[in-house]
Amino acid sequence: EADIYQTPRYLVIGTGKKITLECSQTMGHDKMYWYQQDPGMELHLIHYSYGVNSTEKGDLSSESTVSRIRTEHFPLTLESARPSHTSQYLCASSEQSGLPEAFFGQGTRLTVV
Amino acid sequence: GESVGLHLPTLSVQEGDNSIINCAYSNSASDYFIWYKQESGKGPQFIIDIRSNMDKRQGQRVTVLLNKTVKHLSLQIAATQPGDSAVYFCAERGSGNQFYFGTGTSLTVIP
Numbered sequence: 118e119a120d121i122y123q124t125p126r127y128l129v130i131g132t133g134k135k136i137t138l139e140c141s142q143t144m145g146h147d148k149m150y151w152y153q154q155d156p157g158m159e160l161h162l163i164h165y166s167y168g169v170n171s172t173e174k175g176d177l178s179s180e181s182t183v184s185r186i187r188t189e190h191f192p193l194t195l196e197s198a199r200p201s202h203t204s205q206y207l208c209a210s211s212e213q214s215g216l217p218e219a220f221f222g223q224g225t226r227l228t229v230v
Numbered sequence: 231g232e233s234v235g236l237h238l239p240t241l242s243v244q245e246g247d248n249s250i251i252n253c254a255y256s257n258s259a260s261d262y263f264i265w266y267k268q269e270s271g272k273g274p275q276f277i278i279d280i281r282s283n284m285d286k287r288q289g290q291r292v293t294v295l296l297n298k299t300v301k302h303l304s305l306q307i308a309a310t311q312p313g314d315s316a317v318y319f320c321a322e323r324g325s326g327n328q329f330y331f332g333t334g335t336s337l338t339v340i341p
Contacts, residue, residue, distance in 0.1 A: 123273075150328065157238055160274070160319065160331040167327075176330065207273050209329070218264055219321070219329050221273030 123222035140208030149191040152207040249307040253320035260322035
């Protein structure tokens with residue numbers, strides 16, 4: 118079992134609200150990632166980080182923002198949620214060296230009404 | 231929510247048969263590939279990986295084949311079991327060390 122945790126697992130929120138999806142890992146991994154996945158669809162990289170104070174945008178444009186103040190924590194924030202943000206958000210982490218595989222959290226299923 | 235990609239292809243196999251799941255990747259410079267299994271309501275889980283300097287790698291009941299000429303990966307599952315029913319994704323590691331996922335395949339095992 119990977120030691121990477123996402124909260125909340127499920128979230129239903131009204132349009133215009135600010136939300137933060139939490140992701141934490143206890144493996145000491147430098148690299149962390151956020152993916153967006155609609156039901157039955159592909160995973161698309163929306164943000165990634167190489168380490169503390171490093172954040173980059175992925176290949177899918179997203180209105181969300183991320184921060185990486187601590188190695189273990191990589192929260193994703195939507196300043197003003199919209200129904201188009203309804204999706205599943207998956208967080209992952211991997212080592213800078215050594216085993217390069219990415220470990221995934223359970224995901225947060227977000228519904229904006 | 232707005233769709234962000236294609237609907238997944240599906241594969242149905244009888245329990246006990248072998249399964250072959252295929253994946254095309256896009257970047258000829260990718261040096262590392264992983265197959266993930268995603269069960270309903272869960273995040274993807276690592277199955278097997280392969281580096282670009284290899285053509286084949288075997289695990290327990292699974293084999294990954296890499297054809298760099300045509301940028302193609304396949305995952306072979308021997309003696310498929312009902313617990314193998316899931317969505318399978320291949321992922322490639324890009325030049326920036328981030329992982330990009332291919333279109334997954336939904337595998338259904340018929341008892």
